[in-house]
Amino acid sequence: MTVVTINDAFIRDLSEIVKTENIKVNEPLNAHTYTQMGGNADVFVTASRYEEVEQVVRFANEHNVPFTLIGNGSNMIIKDGGIRGIVLSLKRLDDIQVEGTRLVAQSGARIIDASREALSHSLSGLEFACGIPGTVGGALFMNAGAYGGEIKDVLTEAVVVDREGNLKTLAAEDLDLSYRTSNIPDNGYIVMEARFDLKEGSYDDIKAVMDDLTFKRESKQPLEYPSCGSVFKRPPGYFAGKLIQDSDLQGKGIGGAEVSKKHAGFIINKDHATATEYIDVIHMVQRTVKDKFGVELEREVKIIGEDPES
Structure with a gap:
């Protein structure tokens, strides 16, 4: 696990760039992802101006501190060990x-x-x-x-x-x-x-098209559970969901994570899953589809952060 020293002097210097109330130390990241999973950030910074982003990047470079950007966490999985260094959120830049x-x-x-x-x-x-x-x-x-x-x-x-x-x-x-x-x-x-x-x-x-697409999404996707959306890219000549469905994986899971019964391309956090369990289900799906059909499923979602200490 990467060791980053975050002390009072570090936070004091950072607060010259970003307001103190926009800096959180040891911030739980499960509150910042759609999957509701993930460990803590050493330092979580919320930027409100472009200049703050420029200066935070330079600050991280000068202090040789790892730097990670997150949006609203809809297409990423943060490991249970969390993220070292600075995690920057741009959610307030929403004009x-x-x-x-x-x-x-x-x-x-x-x-x-x-x-x-x-x-x-x-x-x-x-x-x-x-x-x-x-x-x-x-x-x-x-x-x-x-x-x-x-x-x-x-x-x-x-x-x-x-x-x-x-x-x-x-x-x-x-x-x-x-x-x-x-x-x-x-x-x-x-x-x-x-x-x-x-x-x-x-x-x-335009509204008719959007209403139709919204209906399709709501009727086919497991929106009632936390998830990171469609997990896998579409392999050439196939549909990932169909391959997973034909592998009899729907409803199969590990711990609190499970392949959705509603849409096979989704893995849901059904019952307080850890990121480790969620990632293990991804690997299970990839292995099973590879063994059954010879097709490599490539992840669409991004996995970041560090494994938990054993």
């Missing part, structure tokens, strides 16, 4: 603005809310995102998509902070967006805002 057919959303805004704001201005292009639970930043990170649409279809630019703490604007093509991936993690970018080019449309037509 959404519409300028003509351009929608500009800050990283911490929910992509669902961006979709709804587009609807309110009769703008088409983000209908597919009306049921995606993540933030705008997280949506760019993995080029989120659903029902035939994806972020790369409508993104024109992104404002990011780089590893050195510098703010820069990048064209969408600079992010190498492809199926459920981008170069954002490899480059260490922190997405601050996204700029989308949408099209004028009929409010009623």
